Amino acid sequence: MNPGRRAVARAHANIALAKYWGKADDVHNVPAVTSVSVTLEALTTTTEVQFDPALGSDLLELDGRQAEGRAVERVTAMLDRIRRAARIEAHARVASRNSFPTGSGLASSASGFAALALAAMAAAGLDLDRDLASDLARRSSASAARSIHGGFVRLGAGEPGDAALPAEPVAPASHWDLRVVVAVTTKGPKKIGSTEGMGHTARTSPYYAGWIDLCQRLSGEVERAVMQKDLRALGEAAEQSALAMHACAMAARPALIYFEPSTLGCVHAVRAMRDRGCAAWATIDAGPHVKVLTTSDDADRVRQELASLPGVVDTIISRVGGPATVELEGT
Numbered sequence: 001m002n003p004g005r006r007a008v009a010r011a012h013a014n015i016a017l018a019k020y021w022g023k024a025d026d027v028h029n030v031p032a033v034t035s036v037s038v039t040l041e042a043l044t045t046t047t048e049v050q051f052d053p054a055l056g057s058d059l060l061e062l063d064g065r066q067a068e069g070r071a072v073e074r075v076t077a078m079l080d081r082i083r084r085a086a087r088i089e090a091h092a093r094v095a096s097r098n099s100f101p102t103g104s105g106l107a108s109s110a111s112g113f114a115a116l117a118l119a120a121m122a123a124a125g126l127d128l129d130r131d132l133a134s135d136l137a138r139r140s141s142a143s144a145a146r147s148i149h150g151g152f153v154r155l156g157a158g159e160p161g162d163a164a165l166p167a168e169p170v171a172p173a174s175h176w177d178l179r180v181v182v183a184v185t186t187k188g189p190k191k192i193g194s195t196e197g198m199g200h201t202a203r204t205s206p207y208y209a210g211w212i213d214l215c216q217r218l219s220g221e222v223e224r225a226v227m228q229k230d231l232r233a234l235g236e237a238a239e240q241s242a243l244a245m246h247a248c249a250m251a252a253r254p255a256l257i258y259f260e261p262s263t264l265g266c267v268h269a270v271r272a273m274r275d276r277g278c279a280a281w282a283t284i285d286a287g288p289h290v291k292v293l294t295t296s297d298d299a300d301r302v303r304q305e306l307a308s309l310p311g312v313v314d315t316i317i318s319r320v321g322g323p324a325t326v327e328l329e330g331t
């Protein structure tokens with residue numbers, strides 16, 4: 001039997017402005033809160049998929065290296081859903097590459113699972129259905145559901161159960177020419193991943209109920225600020241969402257502290273820049289790096305200031321990115 005057609009998909013990473021932290025259903029990976037993100041043009045994953053009846057198992061290459069264990073299991077779990085939908089049985093060869101420095105600790109699971117969903121659907125002969133791709137990506141990693149779309153994207157809170165829950169576009173990249181400056185900071189000891197971290201927070205943090213309440217309000221505020229292109233309102237809500245998520249995680253037992261000294265250094269520098277009239281607001285995911293929302297006019301100044309701080313090893317300026325794309329080889 002011949003191998004099937006090869007599909008290549010590209011997806012950008014995204015950063016949540018209203019954070020997702022907590023699940024309504026662990027088994028089906030349903031978020032407990034609504035999140036709203038901006039897609040980052042500068043951070044891209046490219047993933048190739050080809051189903052081949054000659055293979056005895058799924059093969060995964062990540063940034064040129066053969067992957068094993070948990071990484072392959074997570075890819076196989078998504079491919080199994082796609083095989084069921086397409087009624088095929090062949091295993092697949094998957095090769096995935098990130099445009100951003102490997103091992104920098106910048107989240108690649110969002111762009112990675114979004115690109116995998118689109119490439120595997122196309123290689124399996126399924127139509128390009130963005131809701132299905134986003135729902136499949138969400139089942140692997142909820143933030144990945146948002147990377148199917150470009151611009152500004154919402155993933156709603158869900159109910160426990162197996163119902164489809166895709167992310168929805170809020171506004172395209174052309175809506176607002178924002179900049180996000182990424183400060184890559186030195187890494188400390190290996191940190192607890194998002195899935196485990198949010199589960200631990202939900203079980204042990206006394207502030208978890210307060211966090212869930214706050215998310216209702218903040219996700220609405222973030223979306224309104226995006227629609228009105230009000231950077232101050234967006235920045236204030238996004239910064240509160242990030243710091244409240246971290247405060248909730250820090251109050252868990254044992255504490256979950258993703259901040260390194262350099263993380264806090266960046267947050268203070270951003271506040272000082274603001275005091276000097278610069279448009280800059282910080283957000284931080286489940287790691288030590290800091291992403292700063294700013295304008296096209298202030299982006300270079302923000303980048304230079306962040307680059308001069310102790311513990312900042314790299315800086316990247318990103319525009320707002322477009323939707324994930326896919327091509328079938330030979331078309």
Ligand code: DP6
Nearest residue numbers: 016019020141142143194195285286
């Ligand atoms: C802090 O999407 O990685 O980046 O669904 O368990 O795979 P799982 O979690 P994941 O969590 C992302 C958490 C976050 C905030 C966000 O992106 O909304």
